[in-house]
Amino acid sequence: MGEVLRVENLHKSFGPNHVLKGIDLTVEKGQAVVLIGASGSGKSTLLRCVNFMEIPSDGRVWLNGEAVGRERNGKTEYREHSLIPIRTHVGMVFQHFNLFPHMTARQNVMEGPRTVLRLTRATCVKRAEKYLAKVGLSDKFDAYPAHLSGGQQQRVAIARALAMEPQLMLFDEVTSALDPELVGEVLRTLKDLASEGMTMVVVTHELGFAYSVADKVVFLHEGRIHEQGTPDEILVRPSQTRTRDFLRGHATFRLPEAQF
Amino acid sequence: MDRIWDFSSVFASRELLLVGLGNTVKLGVTCLVIGLTAGLFVGAARYSRNRLVNWPASAFVEVFRNTPALVQIMWFFFAFPIISPFNIDAFTAAALALSLNATAFCAEIYRGGIQSIERGQWDAAKAIGMSYSQQMRRIILPQAITRMVPAFMNRAVELMKMTSLASVIAFGELMHQGKAIATYNFNPIETFTVVALIFFVLIYPLALGVLRFEARLGRSQ
Ligand SMILES: Nc1ncnc2c1ncn2[C@@H]1O[C@H](COP(=O)(O)OP(=O)(O)OP(=O)(O)O)[C@@H](O)[C@H]1O
Ligand SMILES: [Mg+2]
Numbered sequence: 001m002g003e004v005l006r007v008e009n010l011h012k013s014f015g016p017n018h019v020l021k022g023i024d025l026t027v028e029k030g031q032a033v034v035l036i037g038a039s040g041s042g043k044s045t046l047l048r049c050v051n052f053m054e055i056p057s058d059g060r061v062w063l064n065g066e067a068v069g070r071e072r073n074g075k076t077e078y079r080e081h082s083l084i085p086i087r088t089h090v091g092m093v094f095q096h097f098n099l100f101p102h103m104t105a106r107q108n109v110m111e112g113p114r115t116v117l118r119l120t121r122a123t124c125v126k127r128a129e130k131y132l133a134k135v136g137l138s139d140k141f142d143a144y145p146a147h148l149s150g151g152q153q154q155r156v157a158i159a160r161a162l163a164m165e166p167q168l169m170l171f172d173e174v175t176s177a178l179d180p181e182l183v184g185e186v187l188r189t190l191k192d193l194a195s196e197g198m199t200m201v202v203v204t205h206e207l208g209f210a211y212s213v214a215d216k217v218v219f220l221h222e223g224r225i226h227e228q229g230t231p232d233e234i235l236v237r238p239s240q241t242r243t244r245d246f247l248r249g250h251a252t253f254r255l256p257e258a259q260f
Numbered sequence: 261m262d263r264i265w266d267f268s269s270v271f272a273s274r275e276l277l278l279v280g281l282g283n284t285v286k287l288g289v290t291c292l293v294i295g296l297t298a299g300l301f302v303g304a305a306r307y308s309r310n311r312l313v314n315w316p317a318s319a320f321v322e323v324f325r326n327t328p329a330l331v332q333i334m335w336f337f338f339a340f341p342i343i344s345p346f347n348i349d350a351f352t353a354a355a356l357a358l359s360l361n362a363t364a365f366c367a368e369i370y371r372g373g374i375q376s377i378e379r380g381q382w383d384a385a386k387a388i389g390m391s392y393s394q395q396m397r398r399i400i401l402p403q404a405i406t407r408m409v410p411a412f413m414n415r416a417v418e419l420m421k422m423t424s425l426a427s428v429i430a431f432g433e434l435m436h437q438g439k440a441i442a443t444y445n446f447n448p449i450e451t452f453t454v455v456a457l458i459f460f461v462l463i464y465p466l467a468l469g470v471l472r473f474e475a476r477l478g479r480s481q
Binding site: 053080087094096097098101102157160161 | 378380381383384385386387388389390391392394398399402403406
């Protein structure tokens with residue numbers, strides 16, 4: 001199995017705020033890694049450093065064995081135009097969907113293949129419909145985001161990222177903004193993707209989902225990886241007090257049955 | 261109070277008023293086109309993180325927004341020719357002043373419109389690999405411009421009204437022509453009534469357009 005993502009000694013500061021303090025993480029092809037941690041622990045920042053929406057302050061990132069950025073006088077340089085191919089290979093889905101409201105579902109999904117990959121219009125239409133069907137929205141091709149439920153919007157957003165046919169998908173609390181009754185449909189989509197072998201890093205507070213889907217669970221605390229391991233090791237028998245405290249805060253999580 | 265209204269003397273001068281109308285439209289449209297175009301660049305400059313770019317742009321915008329248009333017109337007509345090697349006619353002076361004025365206001369409309377788009381839209385566009393110009397062209401501007409249209413139409417209304425200020429430097433737009441007719445025929449009441457009516461007919465459809473558009477935006481949200 002190849003390594004899709006490798007992060008070494010990753011640091012990120014925003015001015016004086018040192019958010020990530022040396023993260024080491026590897027994700028193998030086909031793995032689903034779930035990232036948990038308290039609010040402000042740096043989960044989103046870590047994801048955003050992986051697709052270079054944020055530029056790391058220090059450390060190195062490898063995608064498919066290739067180091068991102070150029071080493072120069074002991075500093076790593078990142079040129080904007082060299083980061084664009086990285087972003088096309090790493091899909092990202094956000095908490096607030098961020099669909100393009102002036103485009104239909106189909107146009108939303110086509111936009112990347114058309115504008116960025118410059119595929120033919122016909123190919124893009126076909127791709128858009130394929131991925132919308134995949135997330136169960138064959139009947140919503142022409143709907144505008146404003147006319148879709150939150151769960152449907154989030155599934156369009158997932159299709160939009162999948163249509164780039166990325167090698168790695170990043171999910172940042174994709175169910176946190178949803179009404180409780182809509183969480184299940186999105187989690188099922190994620191679960192299907194994982195079982196089809198999509199490589200993914202998922203930030204979530206849905207510990208039941210983490211337990212049943214993750215190959216590896218990583219607990220982030222104050223910008224460091226505090227503990228990582230199999231779902232059993234982290235969610236059932238955590239060795240660290242901090243992890244236990246964090247889990248105790250999630251009263252709705254009961255093992256071993258996953259509740260969706 | 262038994263004044264006799266006599267519009268026939270105004271009607272007799274219709275040629276002069278038509279010339280005035282032509283000049284009013286010419287001045288208004290010129291300034292609007294320049295303002296809309298240059299405003300995009302000044303607005304972008306104000307949005308820039310580079311201080312050498314955003315500081316002059318901000319200074320320009322603040323000066324033109326915070327001084328009276330009348331003073332700007334007078335300045336370009338009387339002061340500008342003295343400090344520059346150019347001789348300047350009334351149309352050029354008025355067009356320059358009002359275009360720069362429109363540029364300043366349009367720059368603010370562009371900037372405000374672009375800033376009103378949520379950060380998530382930029383994020384989503386960037387995450388699928390779009391370059392900055394693609395993000396702007398495909399995602400941000402199409403949404404922002406819809407929100408800007410009412411403001412631009414209001415600006416056009418204001419601008420059409422401001423063209424009458426150019427009468428102070430004897431540019432032959434409607435107001436100036438009206439003054440000439442009124443002085444010559446001693447019929448200021450009738451003349452300026454007609455001038456007001458012409459302005460109203462010219463401007464009201466624009467104002468109506470703003471209302472219609474805002475109603476449509478309101479419905480679609
Ligand atoms: N663009 C930014 N500029 C400045 N500070 C930022 C920025 N993004 C994040 N931060 C800061 O980094 C810290 C970690 O934020 P981050 O969003 O990564 O946390 P998180 O673990 O995702 O939290 P949550 O569960 O609330 O989403 C916070 O203190 C936040 O204020
Ligand atoms: Mg977050």
